[in-house]
Amino acid sequence: SWTPAAFVDTTVAALKEQIGNEKVVLGLSGGVDSTVAAILLHKAIGKQLHCIFVNNGLLRKNEYSDVLLQYKGMGLNVKGVDASARFLDALAGKSDPEEKRKAIGRVFIEVFDDEATSITGVTYLAQGTIYPDVIESVSVNGPSVTIKSHHNVGGLPDFMKLKVVEPLRMLFKDEVRRVGAEMGIDSKLLGRHPFPGPGLAIRILGAITAEKVSILQEVDHIFIEGLRKWNLYDKVWQAGAMLLPVNSVGVMGDERTYEKVVALRAVESTDGMTADWVNLPYEFLQETSNHIINRVKGVNRVVYDISSKPPATIEWE
Numbered sequence: 001s002w003t004p005a006a007f008v009d010t011t012v013a014a015l016k017e018q019i020g021n022e023k024v025v026l027g028l029s030g031g032v033d034s035t036v037a038a039i040l041l042h043k044a045i046g047k048q049l050h051c052i053f054v055n056n057g058l059l060r061k062n063e064y065s066d067v068l069l070q071y072k073g074m075g076l077n078v079k080g081v082d083a084s085a086r087f088l089d090a091l092a093g094k095s096d097p098e099e100k101r102k103a104i105g106r107v108f109i110e111v112f113d114d115e116a117t118s119i120t121g122v123t124y125l126a127q128g129t130i131y132p133d134v135i136e137s138v139s140v141n142g143p144s145v146t147i148k149s150h151h152n153v154g155g156l157p158d159f160m161k162l163k164v165v166e167p168l169r170m171l172f173k174d175e176v177r178r179v180g181a182e183m184g185i186d187s188k189l190l191g192r193h194p195f196p197g198p199g200l201a202i203r204i205l206g207a208i209t210a211e212k213v214s215i216l217q218e219v220d221h222i223f224i225e226g227l228r229k230w231n232l233y234d235k236v237w238q239a240g241a242m243l244l245p246v247n248s249v250g251v252m253g254d255e256r257t258y259e260k261v262v263a264l265r266a267v268e269s270t271d272g273m274t275a276d277w278v279n280l281p282y283e284f285l286q287e288t289s290n291h292i293i294n295r296v297k298g299v300n301r302v303v304y305d306i307s308s309k310p311p312a313t314i315e316w317e
C-alpha cells in the first residue's frame, strides 16, 4: 500500500539514479506542488538543483520576500528574480482576461529562460506537475510554473529543450501534501490555498496599474489574515478579493467620496471544478469590511460574492 515514507524513499533513489551528476532547474511558485517537488529533488541531488522564484509583481502582499526567505531556510539553492516592472509593462493597457494571461505567460517564459540558460550545464527541467494536471483538469498551481507548450509562438525557448523530470506526476493533491509533511515541510506552507499563476492580475478587473495592485494587496491581506485570526482559513478551500472597475458613492464626514468597490470571495471545493460560496460568520464579515474600509485608502465599499460554480467561476476573470 502507498505510504508517503515509501514514496519519498523510492522517488529519491530513482531521482539520484536518473539524474546522476547533472544539473536541474526548477521554477518555484510558492505553492505546494513546486515546493514539494523541489524538496524531493533537493534530498536526491542537493546543490545540483537550481531553483528560480520569479516575482511577477502580482503576488500577495509580502509574499515574494516571505516565501524566498522560507525557501532559503529550507536549504534550497534558490535565486529570486524580481521582474515586477517587466510584467507591469507587458500588462499596460490590457484589460481582456485572456490577453492578460497571455502577456504574463510570455513574460514568465522570457524571464525564466534568461535565468535558466544562465546556469551553465543544466540538462533537466523539473516541474511540480501532479496527476490532475496530467489528465488535463484545472491546474490550480498554474501555467506560470507548469509550462505548457501552447504558450510558445515561433520556436521553443532554450529551457524547454531540456529533459523533463516530474516527480509528482502520479500523485493527487492530498498525497502531495502528505509527502511534504513526511519531509518536514511547514504545515502552514502545505495548507496554503491555491493561488492562480497570473495572480492578482485576474482579480483586478480590467486594466492593471501598480496602484491597483497595491490597493488589492492590502485588501487581500486584511481578508486572509482575518480568516487566520478567526480560525476560518483551513475551513476554506480558496479565498481572495477582487478589485472592481467601478467607483461607488460614499460619505466620509461631510464629504462625498467616489471610490473603489472590492468583492470578497471564499469557496469550498475539492478540485476547483465546482465550488460553493462559504457561509462566513456575519461578525467576521462585519469586522473585515470595517477594517478594509477604514484602512485601505481608495476603497469605500465591500461586497461578498454569494455565487457558486457553476456558473460563476472562482476567479472573476
Ligand code: XMP
Binding pocket: 101, 138, 139, 140, 141, 142, 143, 144, 194, 195, 196, 197, 198, 238, 272, 273, 309, 312, 313, 314, 315, 316, 317
Ligand atoms: P476558475 O476561476 O476557473 O478557477 O473557477 C479554478 C481554479 O483555477 C485557478 N485559476 C488559475 N490558475 N492560471 C492558474 O494557474 C490561471 O490562469 C487560472 N485561472 C484560474 C483558480 O484560482 C482556481 O483555483
